[in-house]
Each structure stands twice: as structure tokens, then as C-alpha cells.
Amino acid sequence: MANAAISKPASHVHAEDHHHEEHHHEQGFISKYIFSTDHKTIAKQFLITGIIWAILGGALSVLFRIQLGYPDADLTWMKPILGRWLDEGGHILPEFYNALITMHGTILVFFVLTAGLSGTFSNLLIPLQLGARDMASGFINMLSYWFFFLSGAVMLASFFVPTGAASGGWTMYPPLSALAQSNEGSGFGTDLWITSIALFIVSVLLGGLNYVTTVINLRTKGMSIFRMPLTIWAFLFTAIIALLSFPALLAAGVLLLFDRGMGTSFFLSEIYTGGEALANAGGSPILYQHLFWFLGHPEVYIIILPAMGIVSEVLSVNSRKPVFGYKAMIYSIFAITVLSFLVWAHHMFVTGLNPFLGSIFVIFTLLIAIPSAIKVFNWIVTLYKGNIRFTPAMLFAIGFVALFIVGGLTGIFLGNSALDIDLHDTYFVVAHFHLVMGVAAFFGTFAGVYHWFPKMYGRYLNRTLGYIHFWITIVAAYLIFFPMHFMIGLPRRYPSHENFQFADMFGELNSFISLVAIISFAAQLLFVFNFFYSIFRGRKVRELNPWGATTLEWTTPIHPQHGNWPGEIPHVHRWPYDYGVNGREFIPQDEPEPGFVPEPEPVHRDPQNDQV
Amino acid sequence: MTGFLIFLIIALIVVVMFQVTKTLDMVSELRADEKEEERHAVTQGRLMIAFLVLGLVGFFWTFGAYQSKLFPQSASVHGELLKNLFFWTLLITGVVFVITNILLFVFAYQYRWKNNRKAEHISHNNTLEFIWTAIPALVLTFLVVLGLRAWYQITGEESEDALVFEVTGQQFFWSSRYPGPDGVLGLRDYNLISAENPLGIATPEFIDHKRVDLLIRLRDLKQREAALPELIAAAQDIIDHNPNPYPVDSAKVTLKALLKEQKELPGLQNRTRAHYKRIVEKFTPEYLASAEVAPLIKAGYDDFMPSELHLPVDREVVARITALDVLHDFYIPYMSVKMDAVPGIPTRFKFTPTITTEEMREILKDNPEWQRIDEGATEPRWKNFIYEVACAELCGKGHNSMRYLLDVDTEEEYSAWLGQQTAFFDLQKESLVKWENAEYAEFEKAYVFIDAGGHGDDHGGDNHDNDHSGEEQHSAASASIAH
Ligand code: HEM
Numbered sequence A: 001m002a003n004a005a006i007s008k009p010a011s012h013v014h015a016e017d018h019h020h021e022e023h024h025h026e027q028g029f030i031s032k033y034i035f036s037t038d039h040k041t042i043a044k045q046f047l048i049t050g051i052i053w054a055i056l057g058g059a060l061s062v063l064f065r066i067q068l069g070y071p072d073a074d075l076t077w078m079k080p081i082l083g084r085w086l087d088e089g090g091h092i093l094p095e096f097y098n099a100l101i102t103m104h105g106t107i108l109v110f111f112v113l114t115a116g117l118s119g120t121f122s123n124l125l126i127p128l129q130l131g132a133r134d135m136a137s138g139f140i141n142m143l144s145y146w147f148f149f150l151s152g153a154v155m156l157a158s159f160f161v162p163t164g165a166a167s168g169g170w171t172m173y174p175p176l177s178a179l180a181q182s183n184e185g186s187g188f189g190t191d192l193w194i195t196s197i198a199l200f201i202v203s204v205l206l207g208g209l210n211y212v213t214t215v216i217n218l219r220t221k222g223m224s225i226f227r228m229p230l231t232i233w234a235f236l237f238t239a240i241i242a243l244l245s246f247p248a249l250l251a252a253g254v255l256l257l258f259d260r261g262m263g264t265s266f267f268l269s270e271i272y273t274g275g276e277a278l279a280n281a282g283g284s285p286i287l288y289q290h291l292f293w294f295l296g297h298p299e300v301y302i303i304i305l306p307a308m309g310i311v312s313e314v315l316s317v318n319s320r321k322p323v324f325g326y327k328a329m330i331y332s333i334f335a336i337t338v339l340s341f342l343v344w345a346h347h348m349f350v351t352g353l354n355p356f357l358g359s360i361f362v363i364f365t366l367l368i369a370i371p372s373a374i375k376v377f378n379w380i381v382t383l384y385k386g387n388i389r390f391t392p393a394m395l396f397a398i399g400f401v402a403l404f405i406v407g408g409l410t411g412i413f414l415g416n417s418a419l420d421i422d423l424h425d426t427y428f429v430v431a432h433f434h435l436v437m438g439v440a441a442f443f444g445t446f447a448g449v450y451h452w453f454p455k456m457y458g459r460y461l462n463r464t465l466g467y468i469h470f471w472i473t474i475v476a477a478y479l480i481f482f483p484m485h486f487m488i489g490l491p492r493r494y495p496s497h498e499n500f501q502f503a504d505m506f507g508e509l510n511s512f513i514s515l516v517a518i519i520s521f522a523a524q525l526l527f528v529f530n531f532f533y534s535i536f537r538g539r540k541v542r543e544l545n546p547w548g549a550t551t552l553e554w555t556t557p558i559h560p561q562h563g564n565w566p567g568e569i570p571h572v573h574r575w576p577y578d579y580g581v582n583g584r585e586f587i588p589q590d591e592p593e594p595g596f597v598p599e600p601e602p603v604h605r606d607p608q609n610d611q612v
Numbered sequence B: 001m002t003g004f005l006i007f008l009i010i011a012l013i014v015v016v017m018f019q020v021t022k023t024l025d026m027v028s029e030l031r032a033d034e035k036e037e038e039r040h041a042v043t044q045g046r047l048m049i050a051f052l053v054l055g056l057v058g059f060f061w062t063f064g065a066y067q068s069k070l071f072p073q074s075a076s077v078h079g080e081l082l083k084n085l086f087f088w089t090l091l092i093t094g095v096v097f098v099i100t101n102i103l104l105f106v107f108a109y110q111y112r113w114k115n116n117r118k119a120e121h122i123s124h125n126n127t128l129e130f131i132w133t134a135i136p137a138l139v140l141t142f143l144v145v146l147g148l149r150a151w152y153q154i155t156g157e158e159s160e161d162a163l164v165f166e167v168t169g170q171q172f173f174w175s176s177r178y179p180g181p182d183g184v185l186g187l188r189d190y191n192l193i194s195a196e197n198p199l200g201i202a203t204p205e206f207i208d209h210k211r212v213d214l215l216i217r218l219r220d221l222k223q224r225e226a227a228l229p230e231l232i233a234a235a236q237d238i239i240d241h242n243p244n245p246y247p248v249d250s251a252k253v254t255l256k257a258l259l260k261e262q263k264e265l266p267g268l269q270n271r272t273r274a275h276y277k278r279i280v281e282k283f284t285p286e287y288l289a290s291a292e293v294a295p296l297i298k299a300g301y302d303d304f305m306p307s308e309l310h311l312p313v314d315r316e317v318v319a320r321i322t323a324l325d326v327l328h329d330f331y332i333p334y335m336s337v338k339m340d341a342v343p344g345i346p347t348r349f350k351f352t353p354t355i356t357t358e359e360m361r362e363i364l365k366d367n368p369e370w371q372r373i374d375e376g377a378t379e380p381r382w383k384n385f386i387y388e389v390a391c392a393e394l395c396g397k398g399h400n401s402m403r404y405l406l407d408v409d410t411e412e413e414y415s416a417w418l419g420q421q422t423a424f425f426d427l428q429k430e431s432l433v434k435w436e437n438a439e440y441a442e443f444e445k446a447y448v449f450i451d452a453g454g455h456g457d458d459h460g461g462d463n464h465d466n467d468h469s470g471e472e473q474h475s476a477a478s479a480s481i482a483h
């Protein structure tokens, strides 16, 4: 395998070095692994917590897929776990079904694909790829993780509430979510849901502030913005989107809490429920939806942009070619960022939205398909005339592109308000967002994990298991979600469709989908096994730069300490995609141009070193 | 026992996996030579091509396989428009899908790793990038134009003579209301909803009925409140003095419930009182007699509430869509009708059914999916076909059971059906309680405006209002509009 000649001239050893050494002294277990301020450790914490949530969220989906695919299955043997959520015949009660889909969506969208993906890789890569010793504030970074952890603990607790976990859908629309008497899960479970999400938002905001600050302030010498790898661009814009959009959800959540407990009427008006006409007047349930989707749509990009960044990087490294159209990629990310704030109401086409307003949202929504298309074309052409190494990371990156294509294309159906009348809240939408976001973002994550695992743990993930994992997963993804496009008229969030003549003809297909879903869940456990096995037993990394990449993270030692570089932070002399130039296979970013003469160094040129 | 077995099996699997992985790692370490990457490239490259080919075959196959499950024909005018839009979008995206996937996987295969291959440094190409920005832009413009034309057609104003009807969602069923011969839906108010008036139609009789309803409720609550201490004492007594454990246990349960009830009663009474006041304050004689409201009140008398929807074919209709409790969504799959039902904010959807139920049965007769005979049925499905209304917005545990039926009739059938309908008011009027009959004015003094009596002045304007309305309105409410 291609090998970077990592030259680290001895003269670069910095005067401040023993200053560092102190930090490498014996750290207690707690400060090293639990309340760590090292961005690499925090990244691992996000990743492992994310994996645990993914297993739980996935298991929930297995349960409701059993209900959909095998409605007659007798689950009495699960009584010890599921308790009163089963009826006498051992079938899942509808209330519980709703709680399952709600928690599945919440967990995967927020805990796994936001915290687990962006939290992991922003933390890991921003300092490493930019040449910083750590995040701008290690402490705030640690807080960010622990707020996430706390938020998860609260969400987990809601499973044990007597009236059950929240069950209003991950979108938590009032009045259903506001009125405890209208829905079992809208009791204390929903209070916990809102609390958990509020804590989560604090976590995201703390993290986001740090990411943005770090990218702006702590780039190493020579790392001008157009020399930043696309991963960093993606993380930066993700953080900006998160900072601007999550507060809207916080507002929605707080107002919802008021409506639930304090008799306000932000989202409630003229409601007759439980035999009582409520006093609330003048509120609008639709207002909540505006607030929710003002976060909700940007949120899907918060999820997908980091995956896009990772995929760009992995595709380029493993094709041994620059990403095609680096600048175009950046401008596309920028366009997506801006547009992502202008399309939220496409989730609300059939709420009675003003038709003119609707048409504006149609235009912006379909506009967003253009930068998305540009990115896809650029990825495809990145492969063209490359020399492609099929590492598992690369396979997942290619799979990502394929999935993003299907999902993006079905977005074009949905974005046309008129067509959305047919498609809204049916399985077509389920297919759309699982392919484009759910599975694709997972593929981005997997690509990232397989690619940077050697940096995280100094070992490789097992390659063969990686291949098996990939092929089962991609085939399963299509088998599960592609046929759902053909369930066009089938309403989503139904525990069963047999009450309807128009909808009860998909029984066999549903069984098939459920079967594949279970298999693919098992394949994910294979990955989990591979992950934990390899942390301790995986093949050891012996070369600094195993993938032959240009970026700075591979200039750190195999097991980087807190502070990342034992000596001076490398300087950057070129963009991150110098593959195949000057007759060289690749040139690392920190390699000077031939004939480069370093400027004489001012005494305190590098303020970062002081701050570690 | 089973738990232990499951644990054992899992442990076994993990151990086996562990050994297998260890072996795999060792093998790959041993076989690691400069050919390794090429070997992987060959296998994975072939798999890529296989995946592409099978995938494309599957892609086209599914269209055929699920043809009969898709609804064969749109049964509304705008539904056909949408079919057209769907077709164009499918065509365009389908072409893009096929081309991009082929390029992706073929490139992956073609440029798979070879030790002696040199990747080319291609960083960008402005012409190419311009072209693939411009083409999507053009194509999307086409789709936007097509889409918005349909959108405005669908959401536009209805014609003058469109038939109006109303559907209302609540947990977990739909109900409907037609305007009756006058063609105008009567006024509704959620405060007036009662067992006898499930949609809260506002006529003076219904208003009085609801007031009495609330007053009686208040009286009962008051009585209950008075009775509670004794019941509580009795339960406490059993707990304190009865040595027999069984009655003690059940007494504890009872006591808990009673205490809870006692705690909640004042709140419940307050809310009921507030509810009563809302009615009195809103439905003042001036309000009922006002130029906007009076005709709407009048219009309510002939409204009827059938148990299923009937619509005439080829006539424009407008659904007025409302909800009582939480969000619902009025969804007729066959007709591309879908609109949220929002408490407090009525929505509308305009459409024109084009195929009668009978005609649709004839159409479905040829569809294999509809020729099937369901388990326990004697006739093929198409014979029992009827348009279904469903709920398309999560509304709680019965979300999937909100089935309502829609029969699309010929004009003659429709008039015949109309002829059979009786106004809802006429159905209910016998069972309504009349204000004049009894001591309700006394009730009102006793239970609603309790603090108004002697020291009304202390409480300022609020109570003035109450005094005023309490004394004079009830009689007026029923008298103001002659039926
Ligand atoms: C080509 C660009 C895209 C367009 C035009 C588009 C359009 C839409 C539209 C109109 C809806 C609403 C459908 C409905 O509820 O009736 C929707 C739903 C959704 N989209 Fe996209 N989309 C695109 C790409 C994406 C991407 C990249 C993601 C995520 C990474 C995504 C995630 C979602 C999700 C999660 C939902 C469903 C939310 C829910 O109702 O639970 N979409 N999309």
C-alpha cells in the first residue's frame, strides 16, 4: 500500500515541548476516559454512545416491523420486557406501536445521525485535519457530550413511565402531543421527551459553537479556507445550520410544555376532547409545525452534510484522485445551507397552507435539487480515471452516492406540492427519507468509521467482515425501501392496514420487507462486533498514513496524545487533493513546494500551543 | 430457563465470531502482499457490476410486478392531472436514475485498483460543470411549471354552484354534515357539543340544551363534592378498624381514588363553570340576531348528518374539513384528496369525482388484485368496492381505524339519496331539554354565578357581565330566533 514518507525534521522540535509533556503525565482513568476534554476521546464517546443508541433504535424498528410484517406473531415470550404493551394474544398494542415509531425516529434522527455522526467526526477531524491541538474549548466540548448523555438518559427513562414513552411521532405535533387525555404517550412520557430534546439542543449548540470557533480560529499556518478538506467544510456548515435552526425547536418545545402544563394556548384552539370543551382559544397547531420544520428540514441537512463531507474525502483518497470540482462542492454546500432554511413548509403542503406561499416553497425546494445534483455528478466523476481501492470505507462511500441518488430523485416528486397531495404521509415518503437520509447517512458514517478507525484506535477494522457488512446492508436497504415506493397510497404510521380495502393488499410484501429488515439488523450487529473486537484485537496499524492520504490527521503519531502532535504542528503548503501531480502518487498537505524557504519565525507565532 | 438458553446461544455466537475474525485477520496478515489490493478489486468490482445489473433488472421488474396494486385510475378531475405530472416526473427521474447508477458502478468497476494504473489528476472542468448545472435547472423548471399549474388549479376558488359538504375528524372516526336544501352549512361551535349534538350545531335550542346539560353536570358535581367526605371517612374507617386484610386493601384503593377525585373536583367545576360562561358570553341575543350570524343559525336547521358520504359524479364539490380534538387528515386515496383537519382552523379541498362507484367496480373487474376472493368472503373484491376515506395524520391509537365510506352516485341516485335524508335538528329536537321547562335559572344562580350575588360590585366588571348575561340572556336565546 502506498506509503507517505512522513518527514519530520528534527529541527522542528519545538521549545514548548516539555510544556506538553506535562499533559501526558499519568492522567486518572476518569479524566482520561470519562470527563475527558480531549477531542479524540470525546469523539469516541459520541461514537460509542451513538452505536448503543443505534442498536436500541434499530431494535425498536425490528419490533414494529414484526407487527407490520407478521401481525399474527405471538410475542408472549417477550412479556417480561414488553409487559402490558402486549395484548392477550401477544400482539403489540397500537399505543405501543406509536411509541415505537416515535422513539425510533427520535433516537435515530437526533441521537444517532446527529450526535453520533456529526458529534463523532466533527470532533475527531476538525482539530486533526486543521492542525489544531484541540477544540477551541475542550471544556465546552466535554459539556456538549455530557448534555447529550443526559438527554439520552432522560429519553431512556421515558420508556419506563407508566403511561409509556412519547407516541406522537418524532414530529410531536400538537394537539396530540399537548393533551394527555388524547393519547397515552402524551402523559409524562412527552414531558420527558421535550426535556430530553431540550438537553440535546443544549448539547448541539455547545458543540456547534466549538466547531465553528475552531474552524475559524485554530487553523494551522497555511491552512487557508480553500485548503480545507471538504470534510471540514461540511462540518462547518453543519454547525452553522445547527446553531441557527435548533433554537427554533427549543422554542417549540418550551411553548409546547407551557401548553401542556400551564394552560397557555400557543398551539391549541377550540378543542373538544375527553367529553370536555377546553378553554384554549386563538392558538394554532400549524404554528408548531412551522417552528418544528424550521428546524426539521435543516436538521436533515445537519445529518447529511457531514456524511457528504466524509464521502467526498473517502472517495477522493481511495480513487487516488482529487475530488472533482472542489470549489463547486463548496459552493453547493453553501447553497444547500442557505436553501435549507427556505424550504421547510414543503412538509406542510396539505395543512391548508396558503397556495401562493406553497408555490414559493415548491420553487425553493426544487432549487435545492440543483446543488444536490451537482454534488452527485462530481462524486461520480471523481471515480473517472481513478485507481480505485475497494476498502470497505470506499464501498460505503459509493453506496452512499447510489442511495443519495434514489432518495434525491424521489424528493423531486415530493417537492412538487401538487404531487405531494398524493404522496404526503404515505410510504412513498417513508421510502424517500429512509433512503436519502436514514440509510445514506448511515453509509456516510460507516465510511467514516472504516476509514478513520485506524486513527481512532490504532487498529484496523476487519476487512472481510466489512465487505460482508456492506453487501448485506446495501442489498437489504434496497429490498426494504425500494418497494415502499410502490405502496404509494398506503398511509404511514398505521400499525396495520387491514381495515382498508385499498390498503390491505401488501401483506406479503410487508412480510418480506420485515424479514429483510431483521436480517439487515443482524448484519449491523456484525459491524458492532467487528467494532468492539477490533478496538482490542484488530490488526495493528504499522504505518502513519495507511491510506496514503494528504490530510494532516495522518501526520500525527499512530496513537496521538492529547495535543495531537508531539512536536510542532505541521504547516500547510497546498490544498488537500494533490493526488497524481508532479509524477507523485500524492503529496501531503504539509509538504512544502519545491524551493520553499520558510519565513523566519517570530517568537510567539503559534498561540495555540499556549492554550493546550 | 429460556433466558439462560438465549444467553448461552448469544455467547456461543460471539465466541465463534471472535475466533473467525481472529483467523480472518491472521490470514489477511499472511496473505498481505502487493497483489492483495488487486485481488480485492477484482472481487468487489465484479460484485459491483452484478449489483448494478440485478438492481436495474429489479428496478424495472418492480414496475411490472406492482402495476396491479397501484390504483388503476384516478377518480377525480385533478387526479388525472396528477397522474400526468407523476408520469413526467417518473420519466425524467427514471432516466437520471438509470444513467447515474450505470456511470457510478461502471466507473467503479472500470477503474478498480491495478498496481500499475496511474490515476489521472482531474480537478475540475468548468464546461462540464456548467452543463450539469444547467440541465437540471431546465428540467426542474419544466417540472415546477407543470406542477404549479396543477397546484393552482387544485387550490383555486371553487365555482359558484359547487356542492359544499363538511367532514369532521375526531378520535377515531369521521362524521359528515351536508347543508340541506338551502345549500348553506349552519353555524357550529365546539362549546355546544353534546351527546345530542356531536358537532355542536348552534341553534338556540341546542344552545339551551347545552346550558342545561352543563348546569345539571354542575349540580351533580356539587352533590358529589358534598358526599365525598362521608365516603372518605367510611373508607378510612375500614382501614383503621377492620382487621380483615381483604376489605382493607380494597378500601385503600377506594380511598386513593376518592381523594384524587376530591382534589380534582374543584378544578373540574371551575372548568365547567367557565365553559358555561363562554356560552353565555358568546351567544348573546345581539350576537344571535346580528346580520352575519342570524342567517347561519337559521341555516343549521336543515343540515343533515348522514352515516356515509354521497357525492354526485361530475359535479364540483368542496369539502370543508374540521377536527374536534387533534389533527387528522381527510384522505380519499382514489381521488387524490388529502387535507389536514385542524382543530380551530377549518380547511377546504375542492374536487370533482369522475367515476361512480358502480363504474369503478366495472373498471376493477379486470384487475387481478381485485378479482381475488378475500378469506371468508364469497364474492371477488371488486364487487364490494366502495370509495374509502382514511386518516392520514397520526392521531393516536385508533389512527388506522378511521374508515369512512364514500359513494359516488349518478345525479339521479344522488337526488334520491338526498330525498331520504332528514335534517339532524328534526331528528334530535324531541330529545332536547328546554330551558323554559324548569328551574334552570335557579341552577344557574346556584352553580355558575355563585359569587355574583350580594357583593357583585366588589369583583368589578367581570361580574357585572355575568350578572347581566345570567339574568337576561337565557330566555332571549331561545326566543330571539323564531324557528
Ligand atoms: C433533492 C432534494 C430533496 C427534496 C426535493 C426533498 C423533498 C421532500 C419533501 C417535499 C418532503 C415532504 C414529504 C411529505 O411529508 O409529504 C420530504 C420529506 C423528508 N425528507 Fe426530503 N427532499 C430532498 C432531499 C432530502 C434529503 C437530502 C434528506 C435528508 C438527508 C431528506 C429527508 C427528508 C425527511 C426526513 C423527510 C420526512 C420527514 C417526515 O415527515 O417524517 N430529504 N422531502
Ligand SMILES: [Cu+2]
Pocket: A296, A297, A300, A343, A344, A346, A347
Ligand atoms: Cu424537508
Ligand SMILES: [Cu+2]
Pocket: B327, B328, B329, B391, B392, B393, B394, B395, B396, B398, B399, B400, B402
Ligand atoms: Cu389519524
